[in-house]
Amino acid sequence: MNQSDRDFLAGPGPRLLVPGAVLLPEGPADGWAVTIDDGRFEAVGPAEELERAHPQLPAVRLPGHLLMPGFVDAHHHLTQSFGSALAFGEPSEIFRRVWVPLEGALDEESAYTAAKLAALEALRGGFTTVTDAGTRAGVDVDVVASAARDAGIRCVLGLVCNDADHEDAKDYPAVLEQAEKHLARYDGEPLIHPSLAVSIPEAATERTLQATARLATEAGAVVQIHVNEHLAGVERSLVRHGLRPLEHLHSVGALGPQLLAAHATMLTPRELTLLADTGTAVSYNPVASAWKGNAVAPATSMAERGIRFGLGTDGTRGDGFRLTEAAEFAQRLAYGLATGDSSCGAGWTWLERANRGGADAVGLGTRTGTVAQDMAADFLLVDVDTPELALSWDLPWELVRRGNRDQITAVFVAGRLRMWHGRPTEWDGPALVGRAAELARAAVARANVTRAHPTSTASRALIRSQDRSTAQ
Template sequence: MNNASLFQSQDLAQARILEPEHLLLPKGPVGGHAVVIEEGRFSDIGTVQDITARHPGLPRLSLPGHLLMPGFVDAHHHVTQSYGKSLVYGEPSEIFRRVWVPLESTLNARHLYASSKLSALEALRGGFTTVCDAGTRSSEDLDAIVQATTDVGIRCVLGLICNDKHSAVLLDAEPILARAQAHLQQWEHHDLISPSLAISIPEAASDAMLHRIYAMSEEAGRVFQTHANEHLVAVERSLNAHGRRPIEHLAHIGALGSASLLAHATLVTPSEIRLLADLNAAVSYNPVASAWKGNAVAPAEAMRVQGIRLGMGTDGTRSDAFRMMDYGEAAQRFAFGMMVGDSSCGAGWTWLDMATRGGADVIGLGQQTGQIRVGAQADFLVVDLQVPEMTPSWDLPWELVRIAARDQIRAVVVQGKLRLWEGQPVDWDPLPLLEEVRELARHAVAQSDIRKLHAPSTEHLARHAEQEKAMA
């Protein structure tokens, strides 16, 4: 049977009881279960028999051949970097200095809206119902990002960068702290936006600012974000400046704790792993970023075993949650598992959990999203399992990590509202946005002082052809 004939977008939007063939609960996938969605939340979960008996008057929708699962959580994103994309491919580490800072610094409010809306759309198409933005270097107000993400309908933890070092100049702290406090208050009660404070990298702020921004985040019950121990040069600069590695230094000055979310943490010593666990700090494991431009792979499985809270993030590389999980497991196997004969490397479920429940926890939204449970926000995906690649099915969590693809996502629902149907928005046309972004991006890149160290692939190919011709 053609699954397209089973139900339509309006059926999903109107139903209040959903009866998928498989339901992904915290304990794993189950069959014969249904969920009730009321006022944007999961109000009841149980067997189909029990649910229909308790709610006889609610409209129902059967979803044979489909999985209903939590929406994925991108625990580390840069939503205003969507203009760049392949500009950074093939570039060595610390591309933020040569590409992202120059590009983001030129973005006005119109750019922020368009680039963020594009990022949000890409994220939904990749199965993410929540993104955690690490902050933009644009000097513009963040209202445009809020407008863009809410227009698309994605949940967003919105970082505000609070650096007080610019080159060798130390900026006045008071305006930065005042803006940080206003940011925390402004978005405290928003339906889809949660505020967060960030220092881009520890060396971009004074010790006093790092300590204060962390404390403000902790006091507000929000997440403090920073990139730590990502690149060799950054570790060496910290050792030269402080005699301590970045994570060690954050702990030393009182800027590491349960409110911390460290992006990457790829270059960590055993003592730093212990330090992160003891202080209950969280880490965003970003495997695609490691593959594309990093110096190392975070020992995510070892961190998890030691009790460190972990989510998974794209780092803005590619908004595809299934491929992110695939990279997450593969990176652990290549970097750590093979050499010690570990053929399991997390047994599949680890990466699925890390990309959903774990991600929600580390960004401070564990009570709202990341799981299908009573009281949680109805942020979920409807995934088609009637595809050749997943037939027959023997171990669904493993198959979701290694085989599933985003074109199997029939529907993306956030806060009980259907946002995407078969890869396209249900209430707006994305084509004008794509046309606008092409024009805006050309202008922004032309105005930016971007410095690439490697030539584009087409130029590289031409040089290679010339070399082969000369050697013939």
């Protein structure tokens, strides 16, 4: 595609796009097209039929491109982008030593910039929706909303409702009052979708866990809670409640379709049954498991048992194709090798969970995640005329195992062109990156971050020094 194609795609008005293929829930459809108007897919069908039905619309032909749903990141921490690399080589539960102090060091400008930087990386990687699990920065959460809105990405925006430290305090009603205001604050917003959040089950009182579940259900929103992520968290819950975290949530009535359980890597067979029976959704975060986790969520078992789940980055890296690969790869290593399962759900499972399944998990299943009539026009144009994908035999598998973000020509959110060949179309991406680098250095210097390991360069020097000492 050339500059004139870009200019037309970025312009206003209804459009008729005729790509090489359209990725539907049942698979890629050659010779199909879409019409887009008012931020949604007005029609999806065979190109010849749509061209006859809309003779007034000039057809934009996109040969060699796949039009597919944008990726949905079911678990993110947008204001943690300044410290992403601080997690490398670190053990589990780094939130205590890295994320809490780092977010505590953010002011309004740095929180906004960190969130917009995370949104930029997400858009570059093909994500059209990100799910923010709530910031610990001491700023109005609308700062994060503004960053997402200005970046042009759809955002499920969590408000942290922790209150375990105030169980007997008079300010308990304030937590629920703030939750109600947050859920009503973004009525009519096209890109911001409010959500409630609790860091971990022990961070909220039982009445708040119950109340947030009720409020979210009434508002058609989700409650995000980190659940059964690390062995330390499971053991804390056993000591405090005599129950594992997921069991504790069930005992207080907090499981259900409104709950988005982040990670859920350490599940017993009974807990899988609880998830299936209650309709609770899960964010499966395979890269986070590889980088700092104790286990890999049994996602293939979840899929087989009809448990709702999407894929999340947990802020690790914003690349949708690499996330789908990690989702399948982690299942293969953790479960498939031991059982001789060479498919582990096949390519379509992970593509579906990265878009339609993810949208359902975060409460947006009727709005986005699928290329279908009346759904939001959140989609990608992916160059499939490449050495990796041109000789296609099974496109869903190939997208999972061989696709990469360099093949994403364009990213659309709500029908508007947001990214073109990895660069924002409506704002200055390089300028943001430059400012983020300045603010990040200052924020990390202010924060009392504690790392268990030195940087890789320092570690290498230390090992060489020890080797020299041993040799002497």
